[in-house]
Amino acid sequence: METSTQNQVSGGKHLTSAITFLFLGVAIVATVGFTLHKVSADPQAKMYATTNGTINYNGQNLKHAFITEGVYPEPIASKAHGASGGSHLNWPSYGPATHLVLPAHAYVTMTLHVYDSGEKLNTNYFAKVVGTVGSTATFDGASAGSILATEVQHTFTLHGIPTSTQDPLFVNVPLPRVVADDKGNNIPTNDPGTNKSGHTVVFSFVTGGAGEYVWNCEYPCGDGTYAKFGAVMGSTGYMSGKVSVING
Amino acid sequence: MADHSAEEMAPTPGERITGFFKRKDVARTTILFVAWTTLFIVLGLVFYPKWMPIVMSKEMKSAESIMIWFTVISAPIAGIVLAVTTNAFLDMHRGDTPPPDGPAIRTNGPIVAIWTIGSLLFALVAIVWGLLEVNSQAVAAGNDAKSAITIEVTGAQWLWTFKYPAQGIETHDLNLPVGVPVVFNVKSADVNHSFWPVQLGVKIDANAQVTTVTRTTPTMIGPIEVKCAELCGLYHAYMETNGAVMSKTDFNAWVVAQGGHTS
Numbered sequence: 367m368e369t370s371t372q373n374q375v376s377g378g379k380h381l382t383s384a385i386t387f388l389f390l391g392v393a394i395v396a397t398v399g400f401t402l403h404k405v406s407a408d409p410q411a412k413m414y415a416t417t418n419g420t421i422n423y424n425g426q427n428l429k430h431a432f433i434t435e436g437v438y439p440e441p442i443a444s445k446a447h448g449a450s451g452g453s454h455l456n457w458p459s460y461g462p463a464t465h466l467v468l469p470a471h472a473y474v475t476m477t478l479h480v481y482d483s484g485e486k487l488n489t490n491y492f493a494k495v496v497g498t499v500g501s502t503a504t505f506d507g508a509s510a511g512s513i514l515a516t517e518v519q520h521t522f523t524l525h526g527i528p529t530s531t532q533d534p535l536f537v538n539v540p541l542p543r544v545v546a547d548d549k550g551n552n553i554p555t556n557d558p559g560t561n562k563s564g565h566t567v568v569f570s571f572v573t574g575g576a577g578e579y580v581w582n583c584e585y586p587c588g589d590g591t592y593a594k595f596g597a598v599m600g601s602t603g604y605m606s607g608k609v610s611v612i613n614g
Numbered sequence: 615m616a617d618h619s620a621e622e623m624a625p626t627p628g629e630r631i632t633g634f635f636k637r638k639d640v641a642r643t644t645i646l647f648v649a650w651t652t653l654f655i656v657l658g659l660v661f662y663p664k665w666m667p668i669v670m671s672k673e674m675k676s677a678e679s680i681m682i683w684f685t686v687i688s689a690p691i692a693g694i695v696l697a698v699t700t701n702a703f704l705d706m707h708r709g710d711t712p713p714p715d716g717p718a719i720r721t722n723g724p725i726v727a728i729w730t731i732g733s734l735l736f737a738l739v740a741i742v743w744g745l746l747e748v749n750s751q752a753v754a755a756g757n758d759a760k761s762a763i764t765i766e767v768t769g770a771q772w773l774w775t776f777k778y779p780a781q782g783i784e785t786h787d788l789n790l791p792v793g794v795p796v797v798f799n800v801k802s803a804d805v806n807h808s809f810w811p812v813q814l815g816v817k818i819d820a821n822a823q824v825t826t827v828t829r830t831t832p833t834m835i836g837p838i839e840v841k842c843a844e845l846c847g848l849y850h851a852y853m854e855t856n857g858a859v860m861s862k863t864d865f866n867a868w869v870v871a872q873g874g875h876t877s
Contacts, residue, residue, distance in 0.1 A: 593804030
């Protein structure tokens with residue numbers, strides 16, 4: 367009888383120990399998860415679109431928001447990685463920020479001053495202007511629905527995960543490359559603070575409700591790994607970033 | 615005095631099985647086995663259909679049936695593993711003198727036979743079911759070849775594009791007419807991806823060097839999700855796009871709106 371009682375007590379202790387270790391394990395995993403989440407907080411600088419008046423679009427009065435970005439062949443000029451340009455001085459970069467914050471239900475006009483060279487796209491589809499008002503953009507003042515897929519320097523491609531909790535948003539605008547002739551003609555970009563020659567691309571699109579999206583470049587401008595999508599293309603904050611559409 | 619031989623004293627196979635199940639640990643494991651097996655069967659029959667994506671094609675219906683019935687079929691296997699595990703947990707003897715091991719099951723011929731034949735049957739059901747399903751889809755593909763529409767699917771880091779050659783359009787949305795067979799010719803513009811229109815029940819690799827082909831016939835109108843099922847880089851998680859199965863009238867209107875033409 368004593369042995370049986372001892373076994374029961376021993377079994378109870380084991381069960382308690384097992385449950386304690388289970389909770390301890392869950393606590394450790396949760397702590398690691400929360401810590402990693404905190405450490406991985408968004409390091410990208412934010413740029414907020416400025417709102418100026420309203421615009422009538424398809425019978426709706428929408429806030430008119432403006433945002434301007436540049437695309438540079440090196441990170442120093444982009445100003446997105448500090449005065450020193452960060453640790454990758456030969457990487458192209460958008461700038462001065464790569465986390466764009468846009469108002470919800472707004473008519474957004476985006477201006478891109480672009481200064482890099484380029485070649486051809488992996489997929490010709492991204493040479494088309496998609497998702498903008500009129501499916502067009504202006505390239506140095508001339509409106510067009512596409513450019514040559516062999517003369518692209520980068521693209522601005524905005525997309526997100528289709529969910530029932532946020533409106534779909536897709537924009538693709540190809541950015542024409544800068545070549546020697548462009549420099550010879552000294553195409554102005556009205557980009558303050560730079561003397562570079564380049565192109566200015568302007569387009570507009572309409573945001574839906576609040577949501578989180580991403581943008582990235584579809585031109586293979588990385589190193590030789592992952593079909594030229596390694597290095598800069600495999601790192602956020604240079605040729606890719608976030609787009610937050612917010613209320614208010 | 616009769617002289618009983620050793621053969622006359624040996625237990626019959628029936629007595630050996632009865633004796634096996636009368637053991638305390640085996641009896642408890644059996645009860646646990648029934649409990650765990652029942653749980654997995656309920657999981658497969660009741661909860662799986664609710665958790666699975668909406669069925670929007672014959673292929674997805676087949677995939678769902680396979681998931682459900684393979685769960686039910688494999689429930690006894692999971693049940694016996696978990697029953698033995700649970701029994702071992704409940705009967706722990708850490709810190710005191712453990713009891714001696716019981717007789718090895720491998721010496722119990724009838725139990726080994728039941729286990730082997732049962733496993734063989736499970737494996738055969740899985741193989742035969744799979745072969746019949748593959749065959750039925752191949753036959754359907756042959757029958758539907760002439761009426762099918764063809765879509766050239768291209769995976770690129772990190773978006774899908776869809777070219778409809780007969781309609782003369784290219785889009786980033788996958789829209790399909792209901793009831794019309796569709797053939798997907800799938801390739802990649804860069805690294806390997808995997809084309810997965812979830813609600814249609816088909817999934818196939820998108821490779822840079824080889825075009826792969828899969829087929830389906832949408833049977834229900836509604837939205838679909840197209841995902842990449844192969845880890846492909848920084849924004850793999852965002853390599854999703856919208857799509858829809860729509861009426862033929864709506865599909866034709868959409869094609870025209872995209873600048874294409876209807877046949």
